[in-house]
Amino acid sequence: MTEIVMQNLGRDFGDFTALADMDLTIGSGEFVALLGPSGCGKSTTMNMIAGMLDPSHGEIRFDGRNMNGVPMAKRGVGFVFQNYAIFTHMTVRDNLAYGLRAQGVGRAETDRRVGDIAELLQLTPMLERKAAGLSVNILQRLAIGRSAVVEPAIFLLDEPLSNVDAAFRAVMRAELKSLQRQFRQTMVYVTHDQLEAMTMADRIAVMDHGKLLQVGTPLEVYNHPADTFVARFIGAPGMNLLRGTLRGGDTGHTVDLGAAGHCPVPTRQGGEVLFGFRPEQVHPDAAGPLQMTVATVERIGARTILHLAAGEHRAKAVLDSETPVPDQGEPFRFAVTPDDVRLFDPETERAI
Template sequence: MTEIVMQNLGKDFGDFTALANMDLTIGDGEFVALLGPSGCGKSTTMNMIAGMLTPSHGDIRFDGRNMNDVPMAKRGVGFVFQNYAIFTHMTVRDNLAYGLKAQGVSKSEITRRVGEMAELLQLSPMLDRKAAGLSVNILQRLAIGRSAVVEPAIFLLDEPLSNVDAAFRAVMRSELKALQRQFKQTMVYVTHDQLEAMTMADRIAVMDHGKLLQVGTPLEVYNNPVDTFVAQFIGAPGMNLLSGTVTGGDTGNVIDLGSAGHSGPVTTGQGGDVLFGFRPEQVHPDPNGPLEMRIVTVERIGARTILHLDAGARRAKAVLDSETPHPDQGELFRFSVAASDARLFDSATQGAL
């Protein structure tokens, strides 16, 4: 296991800044997801950790040792790419054993470790099959096993599940987490899929346009986003943001939301224009609630119902249990949001208040 420290880390490609001044510590044995949209700098960060790119400035340290000039082969890092890069002319067994043979591991130890990894990743029945005839799902599982079986201190995964089907992604999320717990590796996982990050990572590092915006546990980032980008990027659906104005009410300050009504009492030292944020799951149907919007679309998704709401220029979503009664499409929906669930953002800076 290894602690990774990135200090003032940056990477420029000519006039383009791919990563700007990142400060991030990944603890020994921690599973951290680098999360953000395409082009946010997450793969650039991972490639510098691996040694595939040299930083333009700043430092990368493994357990206190500066790694800036250490070649990839000497970093003790395992890497799994989006494109699995398996030796298709070899059997599953030979693919799993490849890295161990290169390290000079004994035959008996290779047999043991390959057998254990195949069992963990449900590859045992196909150990003697050629990789060329296997499905994409199995090839990606094999690629993960081939890197993991050498037990690197640091395990880097760059969107390894993006090419596989949805059902297999769900299986692999639990298997990757089990793999990390078993080997206690420091794991860095690059993804644009917030569900992957939320379900697997100990902490999430949210990035956008080359900047690290927020680091925290999945619940910390979900409950207390630092700005509107994080608020809407995290969650499915993301946080509702309604434009409003802080005004005085009978029981204290409230947010005037125009034709959508008003919030309950809020605590804020800022007046003027704000964004009133709340999660779709935190909407409570309430015939006496202070908020009212029209239902424009109803999505029924198994145990959940998603209401798409409209009030003039304001849009929102509500996620309800499928058994919860609600008005029909085209009708008005009255609801409330608990004060503890509301989040306020500065309308100009987009930062949390």
């Protein structure tokens, strides 16, 4: 296991800043997901950890040792790419054994470790098959196994499941977490898929436009987003954000949402705010303080998603499929528990 420290880390490509002044510590044996949209800087960060790119400024340290300028081969990292990088002319067994043989591991130990990883990743029946012609799902499983079998101290995965089908992704999320716990590796996982990050990572580092916006456990970034980008990006659907005005009174503070109504909030501040609440935190209530019109009803298995409108406001509500809902065009009255409300500054878009 290895601690990774990135201090004031940045990378420029000409006039373009791909990563700006990142400060992040990944604990020894921790599983951290770098999460964000395409172009946010997450792959650039991983490539600098791996040694494939040199920082424009700042430092990367492994267990206190400065790694700037240290080649990838001497960093003790395993890397799984999005495009597999498998030797298709070799058998599955030879692909799995490749790194161990390069390290001079003995034949008996190589056979044992190849057998163990093949069993874990359900590759045993095809060990003698050539990699050419194997399905995408199997090739990605093989790529993960080839890097994992050498038991690197740091395991880097760059969107390894983006090309595989949904059923296989669900299986591999559990397998990867199990693999990390078994080998106790420090794992850094790049993804744009919040479900992957939320279900696997110990902590999530949310990035956008080359900046690190928030680091926290999955529940921390879900329940307490640092800004409106994190609020919208985390969650499916993301957090509702309605512009309103905080007002005080004898019975406490409320946020005035105009056509959508008023809602009590646990704050003593005043002024313009963005009123945030998760679609899952909407409670149908015939006497509720908020009301919007149902624009669309989506029925998705166990969930029903209501698309709501009131004046310029737009919001979503996620309800159990058994919950009765109004038809399109009808009013929907609801409540949001004050403790579930998150308020943001409309100018800075930071959490209040």
